[in-house]
Amino acid sequence: MKISVIIVDDNSFIREGLKIILSTYAEFEVLDTVSDGKEAVDYCLKNKVDIALLDVRMPNMNGVEASKLITEQTSTKPIILTTFDDDEYILEAIKNGAKGYLLKNNDPEQIRDAIKSVYNGNSIIQEVILEKIKSNLAEKKAPETPIDLGLFTEREREIMSLIAKGYSNKAISKQLFISEGTVANYITSILNKTGLEHRTQIAIYYLKGKVE
Incomplete structure (x- = not known):
């Protein structure tokens, strides 16, 4: 059974790039890509989604707010994909239900492994991000x-x-x-x-x- 994923990012280049990368792995099914947190919440409410990959900074609703609502209202597990300049969102995202916090510049295999780990009930936060928090x-x-x-x-x-x-x-x-x-x-x-x-x-x- 494939792990169903949606990709949420206001940058169309990143959305499509991640879709192409994840589609190369047989264990994933990319259901859709959307451009902001509100669309992500609406999609997860209407569809069975295992994992939502969320950017942090997006219009209408950011990834932190979306993570909170997705966690509260659906069975979908949110993972934040971020860049180094989003430090202020890290703690807030984790407190609000994000099950993973990864950098966008990870190798595809690391993103794949993180998705599988979160799907299997684990939580993932990279050591480099923990060091930043510390x-x-x-x-x-x-x-x-x-x-x-x-x-x-x-x-x-x-x-x-x-x-x-x-x-x-x-x-x-x-x-x-x-x-x-x-x-x-x-x-x-x-x-x-x-x-x-x-x-x-x-x-x-x-x-x-x-x-x-």
Whole structure:
């Protein structure tokens, strides 16, 4: 069964380029391309879409607002495709339901792998973007939301730290010499304690609370 995708970008060159690239992979079906967030929300409400690839800066409705509505009103999983100059949108997009945050200059294989990973229930944020978030937060004098370390076990804190460094569950399991299933159980525990929804939000939560 193919993964259904829509491409959302106000730049027609990027829309068509991504469509051509994704269409070369047998596992994807590009249902349509649209030019703004409002069109994306409307399309996802009317059609079964697995993944919405969203630009950030678009007319009528940007990718952050669209991610929020798509997450709240449909089963579609939003992935943001951005450029380096969109720093101010990163945290907002993740808080509003984006399951992935990637740079547009990625190799096609990286975009393909990210789509498949998000489709399979994971969240993706590139290490370079995490570093940008960490750098931005480090410029602040104090954490916005200090973490109550008493809420978490030592192992949970270790796992949050590794997630914030961009480690996958597999990489965490190798680093800590525990099974991937055990890692997943710890992540579920962290999500329950924090009220967060996915691992990317854990990374942001940890960075915002730990970076001084």
